[in-house]
Amino acid sequence: MSHGDLSVMHGNGSVRARLTLFTGLLATMLSLVLAAPGTAHADDSGHMTHPDLDWLGSQIKIHEGSDTAGDSKVVVTPTVTQTPGMDVSSYQGDVNWSGAWSKGAKFAYVKATEGTSYTNPYFAQQYNGSYNAGMVRGSYHFALPDLSGGAAQADYFVAHGGGWSADGKTLPGALDMEYNPYGATCYGKSASGMVSWIQSFSNEYHAKTGRYPTIYTSTSWWTTCTGNSSAFAAKNALWIARYSSSVGTLPTGWGYQTFWQWADSGTFPGDQDKFNGTLDRVKAYAKG
Known part of the structure; x- marks a missing residue:
């Protein structure tokens, strides 16, 4: 009726x-x-159902596992000084930034966005709080390449916390490329299609900010979903995810990592990271 x-x-x-x-x-x-912040809009209906559980490396741990359990089990002998840092998302809620700073964290990345509608409801507390504590900080975007184009997601990211300024304390935005939390590992894309999507995001981010985004990924995912593409090594810094005592084999083209996410728990809230260099190099990378 x-x-x-x-x-x-x-x-x-x-x-x-x-x-x-x-x-x-x-x-x-x-x-x-x-x-409402922290939720998916109607255009994500049936697709982005748990964005607050999608953080940097959330799927890496599920698919690739870990042989670390925090600081005590990891012995790293790098060729250069490593600067400790962290990354967080809404999962951590309000972060005690002064506490993390006092324990040695010098930089932080904060999840800003996912897809084309989600924003981290704790973003202001985390992004501004890390800065106010003295850290060099930046933001990252959790990519959903099957939801919309790379340029559209880059625009959304920049408009919702993903921008950059040459103040020496703001890192360029990072693009989180990892296993699909909602379906097929490579989001239904061929290797060439995935490379094109990432290029679209990267070029649009550069057009809007003047910087190319750092690319976060694991060697395994990158090999599977981009065909181990070397197309980004000349312009995009690498943030490698590997929960072990060494970074292992890097994706093709990159001779070294800029960041390394080496554990998903430890001294600091959120994930544990290392910058491949001293603090003055972190600041230099931030300034561009």
Whole structure:
């Protein structure tokens, strides 16, 4: 029975008016819920269902495992000084930044966005808090290449916390390329299609900010989903994910990593990271 049949059956204009009012109120309430930070909008319906559980490396641990359990099991002998840092998302909530700073964290990356609608509801506390504590900080975007184009996601990222400034304390944005938390590992894309998507994101980010984004990935995912492409090594710094005592084999083209996410728990809240160099080099990379 249609709404028209219902109104005729009742034969009452006030009933129709109440139905119209109720429908309008319901639509307004639904739009407010979908627009709230930390949720997915209608265009993500049935796809992005748990963005607060999608953080930098959340799928790496699931698919590749770990042979670390925090600082105590990891012995690293790098060729240059490593600067300790961390990365967080809404999963950590309000972070004690002064505490992390006092324990030695010198830089931080904060999740800003995912897809084309999600924003981290704790972003301001985390992004501004890390800066105020003295850290060099930046933000990252969790990519969903099957949801929309690379340029569209880069635009959304820049508009919602992913920008960059040459103040020496703001790192260029990072693009999180990892296993699909909602389906097929490579988001239904061929290797060439994935490379094109990443190029679209990277070029648009550069056009908007003047910097190319750091690319976060694991060697295994990169090999599987881009065909181990070397197309980005000349312009994009590498942030490698490997929860072990060494970075292992890097994707083709990169002779070294700029960042290394080496554990998903430890001294600092969130994931544990190392910058491949001294603190003055972190600041130099931030400044561009």
